Amino acid sequence: MSKLILLVGGNGQVGKELQKTLKPYGNIIALARPAIDLSQPDTLVRAIGQYQPQIIINAAAYTAVDKAESEPELAEIINATAPKILAQEAAKQKAFLIHISTDYVFDGKNYCPYQETDATNPLNVYGTTKLSGEQAILHSRCSDFLILRTAWVFGAFGKSNFVKTMLRLGKEREEIRVVADQIGSPSWAKDIAETIAKLIPRLSSEITGIYHYTNSGVASWYDFAVAIFEEVQQLGFPLQVRRIVPITTAEYPTQARRPAYSVLSCAKIAAILGTHAPHWRQRLRKMLWELITNCPLLE
Numbered sequence: 280m281s282k283l284i285l286l287v288g289g290n291g292q293v294g295k296e297l298q299k300t301l302k303p304y305g306n307i308i309a310l311a312r313p314a315i316d317l318s319q320p321d322t323l324v325r326a327i328g329q330y331q332p333q334i335i336i337n338a339a340a341y342t343a344v345d346k347a348e349s350e351p352e353l354a355e356i357i358n359a360t361a362p363k364i365l366a367q368e369a370a371k372q373k374a375f376l377i378h379i380s381t382d383y384v385f386d387g388k389n390y391c392p393y394q395e396t397d398a399t400n401p402l403n404v405y406g407t408t409k410l411s412g413e414q415a416i417l418h419s420r421c422s423d424f425l426i427l428r429t430a431w432v433f434g435a436f437g438k439s440n441f442v443k444t445m446l447r448l449g450k451e452r453e454e455i456r457v458v459a460d461q462i463g464s465p466s467w468a469k470d471i472a473e474t475i476a477k478l479i480p481r482l483s484s485e486i487t488g489i490y491h492y493t494n495s496g497v498a499s500w501y502d503f504a505v506a507i508f509e510e511v512q513q514l515g516f517p518l519q520v521r522r523i524v525p526i527t528t529a530e531y532p533t534q535a536r537r538p539a540y541s542v543l544s545c546a547k548i549a550a551i552l553g554t555h556a557p558h559w560r561q562r563l564r565k566m567l568w569e570l571i572t573n574c575p576l577l578e
């Protein structure tokens with residue numbers, strides 16, 4: 280029987296992909312502002328009471344990592360209080376809650392990929408509030424939940440991401456300086472959405488808990504930028520850029536500190552899905568093809 284899925288945050292990078300990908304898996308009600316506002320948690324209570332979904336997916340968040348440093352209260356309400364309310368309401372409705380979290384719950388001092396059980400220690404307000412959101416769900420009365428931590432999300436939708444920023448700068452500048460000492464795993468929003476979709480028929484109390492999911496492989500922001508320009512050059516994208524210069528984090532001061540190494544081990548989810556995620560470079564190529572030619576490649 281078709282499930283009723285309430286998608287909170289249907290307009291972000293992952294939210295838009297979820298709207299497309301989830302279609303075969305149930306009746307999707309995608310809500311975004313102004314119908315729901317995570318800074319007004321009573322709007323969530325009303326929506327969940329009205330629709331009585333069997334599955335709630337939270338793809339909304341306060342994601343402006345630097346701005347969060349000057350708006351910690353708002354980031355806390357959106358990233359921690361709202362997920363707590365979602366968990367409470369999911370428990371009341373006996374709905375399964377899927378919540379998305381981040382690699383920025385870690386401090387980046389590891390030298391090997393972070394496991395789900397590794398100690399968290401966020402370096403910035405965004406990571407701290409996202410961790411509070413995770414903990415609110417873990418300590419709630421909601422027993423059927425899945426927290427999916429992901430990282431370095433890119434895609435065709437949403438207001439901004441690293442790929443879109445590089446394409447804009449690549450058209451405007453001859454030289455682009457990019458941080459080369461932060462390492463992570465770029466992850467295509469479409470793959471995150473497809474992974475959530477694959478999990479939907481298998482949701483049960485046996486797979487409750489925290490999972491990591493990113494595309495395979497690692498990169499620095501510099502490696503990621505070089506790959507973006509190599510790929511779009513092949514597609515005939517007009518570029519001004521001649522030099523991509525690797526710089527250190529210290530040479531690019533930002534309001535928020537970021538982990539130097541935030542690669543996530545995805546072995547736990549790979550064991551459930553029976554497959555490893557595709558490599559980020561391969562998925563970047565496909566995403567850029569779709570973005571630039573506006574013509575999706577067949578799978």
Ligand SMILES: NC(=O)c1ccc[n+]([C@@H]2O[C@H](COP(=O)([O-])OP(=O)(O)OC[C@H]3O[C@@H](n4cnc5c(N)ncnc54)[C@H](OP(=O)(O)O)[C@@H]3O)[C@@H](O)[C@H]2O)c1
Nearest residue numbers: 290291292293316317318339340342381429430431432437
């Ligand atoms: N982006 C990354 O690199 C990254 C990395 C790791 C984890 N994540 C996590 O992945 C999830 C999805 O991220 P994303 O990249 O898809 O984010 P995104 O593109 O920035 O989208 C976030 C969405 O949240 C919505 N939102 C923000 N404040 C809201 C509020 N008060 N009420 C209702 N909706 C609100 C936004 O709505 P509007 O469209 O109205 O602004 C937007 O649609 C988030 O949980 C994020 O923390 C992201």
